[in-house]
Amino acid sequence: MATNLLDWLRQSFSGQNDCEKCLELLELIMDGEASPEEEKLFHKHIDACLPCYETYNLEASIKKLLQTKLKRKQVPDDLIQKIRSKIRSTA
Numbered sequence: 001m002a003t004n005l006l007d008w009l010r011q012s013f014s015g016q017n018d019c020e021k022c023l024e025l026l027e028l029i030m031d032g033e034a035s036p037e038e039e040k041l042f043h044k045h046i047d048a049c050l051p052c053y054e055t056y057n058l059e060a061s062i063k064k065l066l067q068t069k070l071k072r073k074q075v076p077d078d079l080i081q082k083i084r085s086k087i088r089s090t091a
């Protein structure tokens with residue numbers, strides 16, 4: 001845990017642009033539009049960057065939830081926001 005925190009601190013000082021790129025890649029990956037090379041870069045970044053890793057987990061669990069339990073329903077944006085804030089508050 002201490003090592004992760006250290007990596008996170010390093011990233012937060014030096015990796016600002018990496019994180020922006022990473023979050024762009026996250027959207028592509030969630031849409032299934034990222035190339036294998038982009039996915040590789042993305043996973044390399046989240047291995048060292050805790051905020052991006054948590055964002056990825058959050059988006060992945062929302063996507064999973066939407067794909068399984070709510071498959072045939074329209075999901076309102078405010079419900080997604082509620083799920084997001086709930087996951088964030090318990091993380």
Ligand SMILES: [Zn+2]
Nearest residue numbers: 019022049052
């Ligand atoms: Zn990052």
